[in-house]
Amino acid sequence: MAYNKSLPLVDLHRHLDGNIRASTIWQLAEKNHIELPANSLEELMPHVQIQKSEPDLLTFLAKLDWGVKVLATLDDVKRVAYENVEDAYNAGLHYTELRFSPYYMAMTHKLPVADVVAAVVDGINLGIKDFPVQVKLLGILSRTFGVEHCTEELNGILTHKDEITGIDLAGDELNFPGELFIDLFKTARDANMRITVHAGEAAGPESVWQAINLLGAERIGHGVNSYKDQALLDHMVKYNIGLESCLTSNYQTGTVKDLSLHPIKQFLANGNLVCLNTDDPAVENTEIKQEFNLAQQVLGFDHDQFTTLQENAVKMSFTSDTEKQALLQLTRHS
Ligand code: HPA
Ligand code: ZN
DSSP states (O other), X not given: OOSXXXXXXXXXXXXXXXXXOHHHHHHHHHXXXXXXXXXXHHHHHHHHSOSSOOSSHHHHHHTTHHHHHTOOSHHHHHHHHHHHHHHHHHTTOSEEEEEEOHHHXXXXXXXXXXXXXXXXXXXXXXXXXXXXXXXXXXXXXXXXXXXXXXXXXXXXXXXXXXXXXXXXXXXXXXXXXXXXXXXXXXXXXXXXXXEEEEESSXXXXXXXXXXXXXXXXXXXXXXXXXXXXXXXXXXXXXXXXXXXXXXXXXXXXXXXXXXXXXXXXXXXXXXXXXXXXXXXXXXXXXXXXXXXXXXXXXXXXXXXXXXXXXXXXXXXSXXXXXXXXXXXXXXXXX
């Protein structure tokens, strides 16, 4: 098995709205009388799951759309949140941070954004009663929809801020640079939100610098293109800014054309805090153990590197030191 079993399995970069089961999309479409571009679940698969890889990030992201288009009621939202906890547990995770964009989930059927946040929180709370996995929630501002909708998202998230640990910026990185969101991230930090930002995926290292210097990112989602700027890598080492790597996702978005050349090797060699994650498990047809297998088979990682990656994930998690210690104790003797 390609991971260290005496350390917890953690997935810090996992989109709840990128992990809506195809079978649930099928059932919700039927219940809500929503027409799908398919006559069977099998026919639906290529519309909701990447087959091999896509030419770019936006084509990849379009595969998430059916998952949110079938969310016609708050109960539907609650259901997919609950099922996300079940999936995380079944994947063998001990701890995960589930992120979601409330506006993206709300927009098709014009659900109130703050109510979508509440429904996700409800679904998660029901889920963790049934499945023993630790879950924290991160609210996403979807840059694709512009600053106004992101403001609406942040307001909805902050309405339930006691249940949300942090804020992320996701979506169309090329056309909506971090500098547009400075004020929103200041508001988020003032509300004691932890900060992670998708950067250096579709855009270059300058986008990662913006995430750190303008938005206050403590972690970077993907950060693939950081390898092009040694000063940036060293800055991230110095200030303990973690990189959330997602191998399958980076291949499927066309960000990394040859996985054997993924810069995670360089990040580790440079002493950067980096860990393995899934991103959008259902859309990518992956899970965390598969990401570790890939790291072994395609990158040639060994047990020591898995140990570092898993220890890094715990260090990078948005939890207290006490919770991190408890998490490490969970698996130490098992
Ligand atoms: N990048 C940006 N936005 C996203 C991603 C991603 O990889 N996955 C889901 N939303
Ligand atoms: Zn992501």
